[in-house]
Amino acid sequence: MDGHARRIPDATVARLPEYLRILIELAEQRIGTVSSERLAELAGVNAAKVRKDLSYLGTYGTRGVGYDVDYLLFQMRQALGVTRDCPVVVVGAGNLGRALANYAGFSDRGFPLAAVVDADEAKVGTNVGDVTVRPMSDLAELVRANQPVIGVIATPGPVAQLVADQLVAAGVTAILNFAPALVSVPPNISLRKVDLALELQILSFYQSHRESGSASRGWT
Amino acid sequence: MDGHARRIPDATVARLPEYLRILIELAEQRIGTVSSERLAELAGVNAAKVRKDLSYLGTYGTRGVGYDVDYLLFQMRQALGVTRDCPVVVVGAGNLGRALANYAGFSDRGFPLAAVVDADEAKVGTNVGDVTVRPMSDLAELVRANQPVIGVIATPGPVAQLVADQLVAAGVTAILNFAPALVSVPPNISLRKVDLALELQILSFYQSHRESGSASRGWT
C-alpha cells in the first residue's frame, strides 16, 4: 500500500496511539506545526525516539520546520488503521463489563459500543449504557452485523478461554482481554491483555523497592 | 534482608504478578510442586524465561523436582511487597471511577477500596460500591488514615496532572493513571498508566497489518 513498508517494531506500535492522541489535541488547538522535541515533551519520551518512531511511517517531516500536524495526523490514522470507527462487543455484564460499556472514552475515540452479551439469563434484557444485554447465543449474529468488530472479554478468569473461542468462532479477529487468565487464540487473531490488579502489584513492587525504581516505562 | 539482592530487570518485574496469580491458583488446587515448564505453559511464556525470572528472587527451586508452590508463593509475595493488603483511593466518580470502585477484582486481590473522592459537589454524598463519595478536600485526611495507599486517577484527561499533584501533596507514593494524559511526578513516586482506548488502537494496528502481526507480547 505504501511504497515504504519497513516493518514497524512492536515498541513503536505501542507508542503510536499516544502520539495520535497528542496530535488530535494539537489539531484542536489549531496548531499547524510541531517539532519532534515538543512532541517528545508532550508524550514524555525523548526526541530522538519520536523521530525514529515517526520515520517508520514514512518521511513526513520538514527539516528546519517540524511536522505538519494535520498531515501527520492523517498518516498516523492511516498507519493505525483507525480511519473508520470500529465497533466493540463486550462479553460479560458483571461489574467490569458494565463499567466498560458505560465508559464514554471508548466511543469518544472511535470505538462505539455495539453490544453487550452475557451467559447469565438473569442479566439478559437489562440495560447497560445505551444497549440491552443480549444472550451469548446472539454473539455470532451481532458480530456478523458489525464487522469488523473488536471483542472485549470482561468475564471471570475461568471462562475467559471459552469466551475467546466463541469470539473467534463468531469471526472476531481482535480481542482485548480484561479477565485475569491466559487465553490462547489462533495466530491470525490479535490479542491483548489488560489486568488491573496486576498493574497495582507492579506499583507495589516499586513502592517497596523505592531505590531507583521507575515504575513507569513506555510499555503500554 | 536477602544476602542476594541483585537488581531485578523491569521486564521481569512486569511478569512477576502473572506468576503470582498462577501460584495462587495452584495453591488453591492443593498442588505442592510445579516445574518451570508447567509454570511457563500456564503463563504463556518460555520455560527458560521463567527460570531466569525466578532466579532473580533467589534460589528457591529444587533440581530434579521443581518449585515448592507454597514456599515460592511466600517469596513472591515478599518480593512484590504484597504481604499486606494495600488500600486504594479512587479520584473521580465518573463512569470510569464508579466502575473501578465497583470492580471486585481489586479487593479480591489485596487492594481494598478505601475511598472515592470527586471535585463535583453534586457527586459528593452519593454511594459508589461500598463507600460514599467524599469531597476533594478530604483527600489528605483519607490518605493519612490509610497509609500506605495507592492513588487511582479516573478523571478526564485535562485535570489528571492537577489531581496527581494533589495526590503527591497528600502523601501518596504510588499512582495508577487511567486518564488519557501525560502526568509527571517527582522521581520518588511510582507511576503507571493504563489507557483503554490506546489498547484498542494497538489492536486496530495489528488487525490492519495482519501479516505476521503478534499483538500480544508479554508487556504490561
Place this chain on the structure above:
DNA sequence: CCGAGCTTGTGCACAAAGTCACAAGCATGT
C-alpha cells in the same frame, strides 16, 4: 552406595530497543 533420570540455574550468543551525534536539507534574511 551408586547410577539413572529429571529439573534447575546460568553462561553465552543473539535480537530488540533506546540513545547519541551529526550530516542532510529546508527556510529565511541579506
Place this chain on the structure above:
DNA sequence: ACATGCTTGTGACTTTGTGCACAAGCTCGG
C-alpha cells in the same frame, strides 16, 4: 545567490531482553 539557523532522518553504539544448551545437583530405586 549565499550564509545562517533550525530540525529532521539515520548510522553507529549502548543497553536491555530473550533463548539455547548444558553443567550442577537433587531424588529415587536397586
